[in-house]
Amino acid sequence: MRQRVRKGILAFLALLFPLLFLFLSPFIIVLSAMGGVINGSAIIFAMLFLLSLVGSRLFCGWLCPGGAVQDTASNANDKPWNSSWKNAWKYIIWIIWLSFIILLWIMHKPLKVNFFYMTGINIYIVIIYFIVVSLIYGFTIATGKRGMCHSLCWMAPFMVIGEKIADFLHIPRFRLKADSKACISCGKCNKRCPMSLDVCEMVKKGLIGSTECIGCLECVDTCPKNAISFGISRKTKGRTK
Ligand code: SF4
Ligand code: SF4
Structure with a gap:
């Protein structure tokens, strides 16, 4: 039942992606910064960071329309993506991308805040939308399950940093x-994990602490022995309690 609700939410948000995309875009935030504006995407990325201090990456598993698009693309390729660098690329891209945005903000001071900046539909926005969706589909089909989450997602690093800060501050x-x-x-947990994590191995070590976990709870709901549960807790000596 829980997974039906989760997938239903994701399917609904995928339908809304043509609108939501305007507030999650890695390109519109750059175009806005060039105009000296902190736009809706920038504000939402900051909110995702703050939410991750308590909610970890639940957004990725339950609310991300880009994740929903990838789950659809997984019908064409549901293999795990086995690449040793697969999780590192997103941080390299993210550092370059965020540094460029901060540089633009510094160059265009004083900044204005406009949540709805560049959210009107025009031909350029439609072209950007199709490029992003094609990239998500194509990359996932070429790589495997949630390939873009692993390697290209510009939002994931905000949340992983949030998780790390929460652990550091014992939140x-x-x-x-x-x-x-x-x-x-x-x-069974390994087969169901959309992030292709070795959940079984982590369970045997008594530790499920991967920053790639998106909190979808597929492993919790599929485990026949109830060996996995979830909750809100502090980090304790490398183990989750
Ligand atoms: S470890 Fe479990 S909750 Fe985390 S992504 Fe995999 S299936 Fe989802
Ligand atoms: S018993 Fe549960 S945790 Fe262990 S491998 Fe099976 S599904 Fe995973």
């Missing part, structure tokens, strides 16, 4: 909890 946040004794190594 309780959303976590999975593992009962290693209950696990029978059936591997």
